[in-house]
Amino acid sequence: MPRLRVVGSAARPPGSLREAFSDGSAWIGLGSAVAAGFGVEAIKSIATGDARGRWWFILLFAVGLALIIFGFRKRGQLRRTNVGIVATVFDARRSLARAEQLDAQAETYSQNTCQHTFKTSFRLPDDLADSSQLVDALAEETLAAITMAERLTPGASRINLIPTMPLHIAFWFGAKLGHSHARQISVHAIRERDGEPSYFPATSLRAVEHTVEPLILEPLRTISESPVAALALDLQGRGDQFFDQVVAACHQHRIGRLLPLRSPHSQLSPDEQTFTGVVEQTCRAWRDAPLPDASRTARHAIFLSGPVAISLTLGARLASNNHGRWTAFTLNQQTGEYEPFPPSPKNEHNQLE
Known part of the structure; x- marks a missing residue:
């Protein structure tokens, strides 16, 4: 039977420069230094009546404030983190090795792009008579992950669902999930020809107004x-x-x-x-x-x-x-x-x- 487990996020080097810029800390620090330095100069210019370079001081002070605001926005975006759910059905009659490869690839992608990753999966039995019950159980585990994600990360902007399974099972799985969720559920698809990143947000479970007709x-x-x-x-x-x-x-x-x-x-x-x-x-x-x-x-x-x-x-x-x-x-x-x-x-x- 499918079992839900929490994988977490990929390890990142602590205190790296890239991390500092991505979480807004570096922008806030840089903006504070610029705003403080040139703000003092602008005040001194006004106090002494020396107009030389005053407008440059004011302009650079404004740039510093803008960097601080940008940094806090980056920090807010990080708090509105995404949550990933990897759902896999292994079918030995097709290509078990390929399914295992895609499952590992989906997990890596989710860890690299989401703060939290949940996984659930099962292997199709040789006798498919009871397989619909397994798909129902997989859907129940996925719905449990969605509920857990909504409680753990109330500020999450969306939940990424990354499926690997045969097409007809995916249809039944989707029917069990439904489309009326409180949070946006973004269904991801794999990029062909080993593109980067390996997955992309393909569509949403919710109905949307859309006029493009590719078919x-x-x-x-x-x-x-x-x-x-x-x-x-x-x-x-x-x-x-x-x-x-x-x-x-x-x-x-x-x-x-x-x-x-x-x-x-x-x-x-x-x-x-x-x-x-x-x-x-x-x-x-x-x-x-x-x-x-x-x-x-x-x-x-x-x-x-x-x-x-x-x-x-x-x-x-x-x-x-x-x-x-x-x-x-x-x-x-x-x-x-x-x-x-x-x-x-x-x-x-x-x-x-």
Whole structure:
């Protein structure tokens, strides 16, 4: 079962010059010296009636005061520290070594950027029948970390959530987390090609006003008479290859209608504007889709690709109020078939209808 633990922050050399500037101490000290020295000179100039250089003294005195104010602002920003939560699901059927590498990388990033870091994780069992309970437990531990962070650091500006897990599990995990938190929950994504820093704030669990639409919305497809409707997100620009496999999975799982969205590029731009745009556009497309009433009240599905951060956030936004009606699919690269989560009961292949 997942267990929450506190990791803390990375060790930093005490008393270093960089530390002094980052916490505002050096700016306050420098500003105090400048303001005191030139303030005295300005007062002496006024007292003696000597106007030579007086305005320079006053100007530099003002610069010193500005440095002091800047230093105290830096100190205030440091007190409004960020909190990091690293949530990982290890799946030996995919790449356990890669998951362990990403987990360690996420922990290092969080320690370097946050004052406090919490970690929770579990390893998927060989029998996936009970895996949904483990994901539920992971979500409970994460919610506990969020609550703890809000109590320990009431001045924190945001909470960074750094997930490493398969896409369909991320969707279910997000559905369990929900999106109505008191503090901003910033979901982070990994930079491709070993970029620096290794992660970036990709999107937020909260709904935001956003007009950027990075995806191409295609017309709703009718596949069969089944009322079950599904979303399909091609975020890697695979085109027909992606959707042909999705349609085959729709026939297999008796999904009647499919709403496709696709990216014109093989990779999304690694920035918050693009990732948030994908989430908001997908939510709008699903909300405004011309689905019959029977499909609105039936079960739903989503076929995922691309970054984990987007899958998680879509789960929080689309399925938090009725997660029991949603099934998420991701492609199993070894078998070439779409794998559902929650997993299908044994000997039951068309569970969606």
